Amino acid sequence: MDRSDVIVIGAGLLGCFLARALRRQGLSVIVLEQSDDVCTGISRSGSGIVYPGYDMAPGSLKAALTVRSCRDFPALCRDLSVNYRACGSLMTGAGPRAEAVIRRKYVDGVKNGVPGLELLDGDACRRMEPLLSANITCGLYAPGTCAVNPWELGIAAFENARDNGARFVFSEKVTALSRQAEGFSVCTENGAYTCRDLINAAGLSADSVHELISRPSVRLKVTGADYLLLEDGSADALSHVIFHEPEEKGKGLTLIPTADGNLLIGPTERDVPSSGDDALYPAGGTDPAGPGHNGPQWAGAPTEASGIRWLRERCHEVVPELDTExxxxxxxxxxxxxxxxxxxxxxxxxxxxxxxxxxFYSLIGIKTPGMTCAAALGEHLAAIIAQNRGIREPDPAFDPIRKRPVIPRECSFEERQVLVRSHPAYGRILCACRDVTEGEVRDAVHRGATTVEAVRRRTGAMMGTCQGGRCLAEIQEVIQDELGC
Amino acid sequence: MSWDVNVLVVGGGAAGMAAALALAEAGASVVMADPGEKPGGILNRCVHRGFGQGLFGEDLTGQEYAARFRRLLRESSVTVRPRTTVLSILPDRTAVLSGPGRLEKISFERCILAAGSYERTPQSLLLGGTRPAGVYTAGCVQGLVHEYGQDIGQRIVFLGSGDVGQILAAQLAAAGKQVLAMVEQKDRPGGLPRNRREYLEAANIPLILQSTVTRLHGDRHLTGVTICHLPTGKESFLSCDTLITATGLIPDRRLADPLMKDGKLPEWLIPVGNCRRIYDIVDVLAADSRKLALIPQ
Structure with missing residues (x-):
């Protein structure tokens, strides 16, 4: 029986940041994740925007956490060595309804304490973003908005938590929870654990996990959003995140110059059926892979071809000359x-x-801006637990800094030359589209990746123009060599 | 100005090897950088025959064809840099080469760009549904199966019916896989008539014409595809564990694009082979590359 101070169910962004924050308080942590890697559910795909905090109702926990998180985000990224794009954002509108919405956001933003907000007219918007449509009549500039790769952030938090002693167990699906004299007993498909405090951060399964031990309270409905990612270098077309508020309510569009240099266009939100072929499969649901399969691995929410085409058409209303082909x-x-x-x-x-x-703490339905606030939510909850346990000071042994993996493409020619001479594998390019070397692929396996997908997310290999068409076989061979299979 | 070499050849597939050999014969000093274990490029993935009638007067497999070229290279003065990728080509006629244990800048008088092509990806096709494993391009599967001895699924659907797809479908069927269908948008299959007879018809691959794949199904792994009959819009589900797309090649101009000025490349940079235009027949590609490499500036 494995025992720890705290068990966290789910290793999404929240679970990873919870583990990190709990370790900072000196509490022992086990994170149980049903999938074989971190960030495979909600955190697997998202817009990657760090929101400035004008969308949230003044006075709410969400508003307070968002504004604080956005302010602290550059420091967090420095600690975790995560690339981000400090691009700021521009909310644009083209008509009276949108103008009213934007003015309201401005007022809320000021109340929430969002720094640097500016209301702009159409021409001022176009001075900031020359490709914007002539139809745009107003805008709201927020300098603090950033773009970050959600899983890069999650993986960094995971590695930092792990290096500080948090234990992550993958392919470990929780099947039963019960209260004991001094805490909880947690049963999984493979074993049993006990802990004093229990946190449910199971993402889309959080409601069913909650109901393993408590009465139904909050339930989740799942909605989907379609995203379109344009070619490498396409992010150069824009210098800010654009939130477009059209006259037709609920048909908003977001254009994001990502930290990786691609333009990401989304989202249209729609309902995802809770049953049938396109349904998602939360814990307790039917696993389509059949018995013997270690819990569902998310292939993401289904997307709709019509939704993607709609994004493309809509995009031209905001940025008419953008090449979306x-x-x-x-x-x-x-x-x-x-x-x-x-x-x-x-x-x-x-x-x-x-x-x-x-x-027992349940985080059910942490949606937008969940990524923005993941670190703050983790600290918030860890502080509550620490206080209940009479912990006054954070653990001085905790090291918040995560060392950045070796990335030859980020080096100068001379640095890279020295690196390649001393470590030959950093000279061998496996993914030419994104300039990823054999050394990085081997490092990713040492960092805990066991699948091609996990290596892809840790190195950026196979994410460029050919999407792995040219290099998958070679990369797979290196991974197998490193895993000894 | 003195250059490290007369000619840098970027890529060691059929086009790069043909150009490098021609230039070395003409007395130039040549360095050929190739990312693979051994030169040959996509020929190394081709275990089928149909190569070499024009150039060697024999019917060879792609791998044999590449081996012939490698023998000629060994006998020539060409310096081959295997497992070496050209990271960038700069306007001052230098290139950055990266290989195991070695990162260097090489200056050159001329550069033959023989970087080949990449396949249109299934990811770019705006398919609906989930994004499960088990979806590949035809060339990727050729590499996995023929070059690296890896396995793929058992029940396969092809999207697109070009030459590469037809040949691969017949090979996979011969290897005991179930090729359930080849889905083609047009009202007849693509590819050379020769290949159609020799592979598609001989292997009895079911064709679904005037149709396309519109949706992927499956959670972790592919469980099926939706096929749409284009004239009627009627959709049907086909259960499968692998989708292979063969929907065309795109010249790889990644290294050339930053050097474009007013729509033109510098005269010292000469694209040959599939990165110039997509060829159907390798003998034609090799002969053209030879010619282009030898055109005086």
Missing amino acids: KVLRSFGAARPRPYLTGADQNKSLRDFVILEEEQ
Whole structure:
């Protein structure tokens, strides 16, 4: 029986940052994840925007955490050695309804304490973003908005938590929870664990995990969003994240120059069926891979070809000259929409909900801006648990710095030459599209990757123009060599 | 100005090897950088025959064809840099080469760009549905199966019916895989008539014409595809574990694009082979590359 101070169920962005924050408080942590890697659910695909905090109701936990998180984000990325694009954002509108929305956001933003907000007219918007349509009549500039790769952030938090002693167990699906005299017993498909405090951060499965030990309270409905990612270098077309608020309500469009240099266009939100072939498969649902399969691995939410085409057409209303033909890939993202049991499913809960019952904490339906606030939510909850345990000071042995992996393409020619001479594998390019070397692929395996997908997310290999068509076989061979299979 | 070499050849597939040999015969000093274990490029993935009638007067497999060229290279004065990728070509006529244990800048008088092509990816096709494993391009599968001895799924659907797809479908069927269908948008299959007879018809691959794949199904791994009959819009589900796309090649101009000025490349940079235009027959590609390499500036 494995015992720890705290067990966290789910290794998405939240689970990883919770583990990191709990270690900072000196608490021992085990994270149980049903998939074979971190960030494979909601955190697998998202817009990667660090929101400035004007969208949230003044006075809410969400508003406070978002504004603080956005302010602290550059420092967090420095600690974790994560690339981000400090691009700021421009919310644009083209008509009276959108102008009213934008003015309201400005007022809320000022109340929430968002720094540097500016209301702009159409021409001022175009001075900042020359490719914007002549139809744009107003805008709201927020300098603090950033773009970051969600799984890069999650993997960095995971590695830092792990290096500080957090234990992550993968392919470990929780099947039963029960209260013991001094805490909880957690049963999985492969074993049993005990802990004093228990945190449910199971993402899209958080409601069913909650109901393993508690009465139904908040449930999740899953919505989907379609995304279109344009070719490498396409991010150069824009210098800010653009949130376009059209006259037609609910048909908004977001254009994101990503940290990797691609332009990401999204999202259109729609319902994902809860059953049938295109349904998602949360814990307790039917696993299509059949018995013997170690819990569902998310292939992402299904996307709709019509939704993607719609994005493309819509895009031209905002940035008419943008070339959207050269698509790198398209994908669907899953988003939770929490509602109170017994209430109308379409009435979503607005604020972050942390259900707390005697050492059991459930984070159900942490949706946008969940990535922005993941670190802050982790610290928030870890502080509550530490306080309940009488811990006054963080653990001085905790090291918040995560060493950046060796990335030859980020070196100068001379640095790279020295590196390649001393470590020959950094000279051998496996992925030519993104300039990823054999050394990086081997390092990714040493860092914990066991699958091609995990290597892809840790190195950026196979994410460029050919999407792995040319290099998959070679990379797979190196991974197998490194794993000894 | 003195250069490290007369000619740098970027890429050691059929085009690069043909150009390098021609230039060395003409007395130039040549360095040929190739990312593979051994030169040959995509020929090294081709275990089928149909190569070499024009150039060697014999019917060879792609791998044999590449081996012939490698023998000629060994007998020539060409310096081959295997497992070496050209990272960039700069306007001052230098290139950055990266290989195991060695990163260097080489200056050259001329550069033959023989970087080949890449396949249109299934990811770019705006398919609906999930993004499961088990979806590949035809060339990727050729590499996995024929060059690296890796396995793929058992029940296979092809999207697109070009030459590469037809040949691969017949090979996979011969290896005991179930090739369930080849889905083609047009009202007849693509590719050379010769290949159609020799592979598609001989292996009895079912064709689904005037149709396309519109949706992927499956959670972790592919479980099926939706096929849409284009004239009627009627959709049907086909259960499968592998989708292979053979929807065309795109010249790889990644290294050349930054050097374009007013729509033109510098005269010292000469694209040959599939990165110049997509060829159907390798003998023609090799002969053209030879000629282009020898045109005086």
